[in-house]
Amino acid sequence: MAVYTHLSNAQISAYLAPFNLGALVDFKGISGGIENTNYFVTTKVTGQPQQDFVLTLFEDLSYDDIPYFVDLTDHLVANDITVPAALRDKNGTALNLLAGKPAVLFPRFAGDHLARSEIGVSECAIMGKELARLHLAGQKFATTRHSHRGQAWWSELGPRAAKCIDGEGATMLMMAIGQYEAMQSQQPDLPKGVVHGDLFHDNALFNQGQLSATIDLYNASNDYLLFDVAITVNDWCIAADGSIEPDLYNAFLEAYASIRTFNEAEHRYWNAMLVAAAMRFWLSRLETFHGLDAHHREEGVTVLKDPDVFRDILSHRMQQFQLLPSLP
Template sequence: MAVYTHLSSAQISAYIAPFSLGDLVDFKGISGGIENTNYFVTTQLKGQPQQDFVLTLFEDLSYDEMPYFVDLTEHLVAHNVTVPAPFRDKDGRALSLLANKPALLFPRFAGDHLARSEIGVSQCAVMGRELARLHVAGQEFAKVRHSHRGQKWWSELGPRAAKCIDGEGATMLMMAIGQYDAMVAQQPDLPMGVVHGDLFHDNALFNQGQLSATIDVYNASNDYLLFDVAVTVNDWCIAPDGSISPRLYDSFLQAYAEVRAFNPAEQQYWNAMLVAAAMRFWLSRLETYHGLDAHQREDGVTVLKDPNVFRDILSHRMQQFQQLP
């Protein structure tokens, strides 16, 4: 369960009133989220069909951090990237406080995320093109946000996490961090811009075989575009044991390159980015699993994911050198 903030019908009715979307008909907490509280909200204007929306309360991001995401999603939608952008009320405001949490109201898109068994070459091609479009559109976005789980974060957390795991794993973790640091020290010519940061298969909605929305952009920041590609490949293009699936891999990357071509430095450092992306998500799972986050919730509903999934992925990336097709 991931409904951290419980709302009443009166609270939701008062919140939606300025949007002129009609009366509240129904609402239901969504259990699938991890970081935020989400509700399905149904409204109806007199004499009109019912309408469905998603109300999101942000549990970790501050009110002052939220305008970046409002502006980014509106920018991406204007450039035909399929992310949800929030509604604005009759006074032009998208962002407000609800139960003392920043809150946004979004359209509800049809569809659901794919089960891993449903991911095939066509879906990977769709996501490769979509991620490339997001990266190209983001090049024109003026605001900058630094990742809260980037190089500084993992350099500080890595040694603490290494003490919680076996010696072989600790060595592999610290080697991966050192490899990334060495790459950055060489000042490679890697394009930077807006990245999604978390485009796993459960953050894309498909409806009748078609992509309907790319969701959960709240890890977006400015980073190496290649790092974002690696994060996505490490989830979408894998076999059950975490190794690369060649068919899915080639489909995703060829489709991506049709929209945004890779430069020579990206070709050179690609495998290093696959390693870094696997390390970053292994480390974030270790942080939660071992209670290493000083800001971790104490409400008893923190969602734990198995860190060993990404340990295995990292092991494969460090042992099997990959190239861009």
């Protein structure tokens, strides 16, 4: 279970006290996370129903990093995007320290993420529209942030990761990094704005067939919107072997384009973005799997996701050229 910071009843109760949410009834560490520690927390005010929250402790991001995400989620909620926005205590403060870590309390939304077998055309269409709506709303957000796992990160990490894998994989990895750098040198006319950066199917909650919330925005930054679309397609619209599943792919992209139209440059560089998105997540999994990052966590606690999943996805994207829906 990915709970890196273990908390007691007394610690959580003390943290909750300024929020006036009643007495702590129960708390439970959430399994499956990789970068942060998360707890489900239940409270009760006498004479009222129980309330459920999510308490997040940030293990990698610094205290000074967090206000960006607090402000961003406030902005998105104000623009009718359903994301968890931080709760504020009686002093109007959202960000506090708990066990020496930056900590934020969020409402808990109904629903759960879909199993891969539950992802169909309808779900992909819902997510395509929602990502486009998030992108449009994000373009009105004034604060900017560079990704902590952007081009500078992968340019530095790539050669180190390549030494940990077989020669064929190393060649493919470095080729993908080189292709992105070549694209950048052409200064493509690709729209930029706020991106989610990690909108995998386990970062969307569905309840009775409808999207109830988009969660985990801690990879949000300013980047190419097309890169965010590629990240999402590479998770939501694939078959078991990592290849594109045409019905899901078309449903997602057509729904997205119905809200935000792709420009000519986005059509031209689409496959390059699919390659870059696959490379980025293969590299982040290699970093954790081979212990190439600077974070030392308790053995057996860190969730290690199989890097080969994204090796296969990258291989397919480099071999099978994909197109966006036709321009009108």
